[in-house]
Amino acid sequence: MTGPSPVPAPPPPPGAARKPPRLPPSWRETLAAFTAPPVARMLLLGFSAGLPLLLVFGTLSVWLREAGVDLATVTLLSWTALAYSFKFLWAPLIDQGRVPLLTAWLGRRRGWLLLSQGAVIAALLWTAAFDPAHALAWTVAGAVMLAFASATQDIVIDAYRIEAAEPALQSMMSAMYIAGYRIGMLVSGAGSLWLAAALETGTTYDPQAWAWVYRAMAAVMAVGVLATLSAPEPAPRAEANSGPAPVPGTLAEQGRLLGVIVLAAGAFLATFLGVAPLSARGAGALTALGCEPLLAAGLAEASRLVVSVLAAAGAAGALVLLGLASRRHVRETYLAPLADFLARQGRMAAVVLALIATYRLSDTVMGAVATVFYVDMGFTKAEIATYTKAWGLAATLAGGFLGGVGALRLGVMPVLFLGAVLSAASNLLFAALAARPGDTVFLLGTIVADNLSGGLAGAAFVAYLSALTSVRFTAMQYALFSSLMTLLPKGLAGYGGAVVEAVGYGPFFIGTAVLGVPVLALVAWAGRVGGPGLDRRP
Structure with a gap:
């Protein structure tokens, strides 16, 4: 018995x-x-x-x-x-x-x-x-x-x-x-x-x-x-059976859903290209009304992206309503993983998503202009290649090692917080380097510090995202997290060159460091409410 x-x-x-x-x-x-x-x-x-x-x-x-x-x-x-x-x-x-x-x-x-x-x-x-x-x-x-x-x-x-x-x-x-x-x-x-x-x-x-x-x-x-x-x-994990398993779609259902995805992507691309002239005219109109040109361009491009996303979503919704894809299959495929995440996170879901969207903001925006910055500061191609490729790679590997060990010994959240601090602080070194053109010793120190902090933060952040993922929906949830992780930083990074032309390298790098300050509050908030290892022992 x-x-x-x-x-x-x-x-x-x-x-x-x-x-x-x-x-x-x-x-x-x-x-x-x-x-x-x-x-x-x-x-x-x-x-x-x-x-x-x-x-x-x-x-x-x-x-x-x-x-x-x-x-x-x-x-x-x-x-x-x-x-x-x-x-x-x-x-x-x-x-x-x-x-x-x-x-x-x-x-x-x-x-x-x-x-x-x-x-x-x-x-x-x-x-x-x-x-x-x-x-x-x-x-x-x-x-x-x-x-x-x-x-x-x-x-x-x-x-x-x-x-x-x-x-x-x-x-x-x-x-x-x-x-x-x-x-x-x-x-x-x-x-x-x-x-x-x-x-x-x-x-x-x-x-x-x-x-x-x-x-x-x-x-x-x-x-x-x-x-x-x-x-x-x-091997299957016990927690994979903690809730109702998603019902796999038939091969035909999966093929029809893939067709909806392809057509929705086509709607996004067509809208994004089609509204480009309107976006340019909108930016010009905002500038004529007294708006700063950089802000006007940013608002116009953001509106263009939103309209394109809405067009893709509308096309996908219409195709599902017309029966091209099974509503049950769409629900099991997309809505169930999102519902699982929201149910597990509750009211903290918004904080967690904001943390994911902004954690790499500071270093991604800075990195978009880094190589051009090295050239403008008078460094040779050989110096840039040696310091960024050889020394930068070694520093990244060392930072990843320290991040992995630290997260295992101390818990994920303390290392996540430390990585956010170091990533923002290392941008200040670039601001200092802007006042020291041709200083190869300072260049080496800046690149090593930047890659070391990036490796540490990256290892801790990937571990955090992995821990947030349910093994019932591993591929979907982690892909969604990693896409959200890059969306805002890459969007803002596209305007880095225009900002540098307007204010110069020094103020730009200081500004990217400031972008990392709200992230510290988000990490502390998520850790205090229940994130892993805010204490010293996980």
Whole structure:
């Protein structure tokens, strides 16, 4: 005869993330956590996620310019990166859908992961097959495919990371993931440019050199494929069964929903492009009425974005009402994950969402003008490359390590607060550097401090987002959080150059530091109400 069923643990308080079950008894055990198989594996998967990022736009833009493509067209390709910001739209399909053959062979997460990595490789080989000087449209198609495949890989890796280890290891997993991500970016950024230079046969444009660069990057993606094939499928967690399971849609329902997403995206793009002249005239009218030009432009662009989002939402709603997608499937796919988050967070949901939207605001807005700032301060290309790539990468890895260890030993919220302080404070160093043009020693110190604080804050923030995510809706909720994390900072960063031209570098960097002050209040508020580890022991 069995005993009585155990009483379920009470739910965490609003604003709280899942707490690690215990404090490691020693520093040796803390450091040994970095060698745990799930943690070490994230270095390889992080590399696989970081590798395609610059190949979508940064490295590709250099290839396009050498091919003679005009600057306006090159910069338009930056819109392909929107796939990373709107990946939450198809994340639910990954939570619920199954990949024929691959899911049965590898499991749900690894099946999607291998499919997305195969799509990244295919997109890289596609791009390598065309010379943008003569077949620009096909090159652009390759960039779009690469962006969506890479964003999909990010969705799956984030879900895998959260499900593959207990909450106690999430800070370490985050630190190792960030380290791998940055190494992947270094390979596809500086590594690709170095390889292209080495393969060039003369001083003129050589399309075959660039083609072999992209083929080489496709081969390097084998690192991620091998990590996927050797990794175990995450075991189901008990909390995944804590509520009613979402009902998976049929293949036909998922296909129709994907069609709604594509058509809604088309409505967004068409509206965004169509209202551009109206936005420009609106900004001019506001300026004529006495509004500051920067504020007028910002209000006009914000209105343009809002109108475009409303048009996409209206198109999606109309298509659902017309029966193109199942209302039940839409409810299970999008509304259930949101309802789950709101039910768990209660009245703290607004605070948590505000924290997510603004935590990286200070350093993202500053980073948008950093490289141009280095050039304007008189530093050479060699100095910028050495300090930002070599020293910057080392500082980021060290910061991620400190953030992971600190979050495990002290709890997530103290390190999250410290990261916010350091990220804002390091911007003041850039303001000081603006008064010391050509000072390479101060440049080195500034870059090391900025990357160290960014690595620490990044590891703690990823751990926080992971802890807020329900394993019942891992892919959807984390994709939504990560999209919200970049939306406002990237939107404001686009106006950084105009602000610098208006006020100068010094005041601009001081202003970006001030942007970090409200974040401190949000972190303290979330931690005081119930965030993890505001005390010293989680």
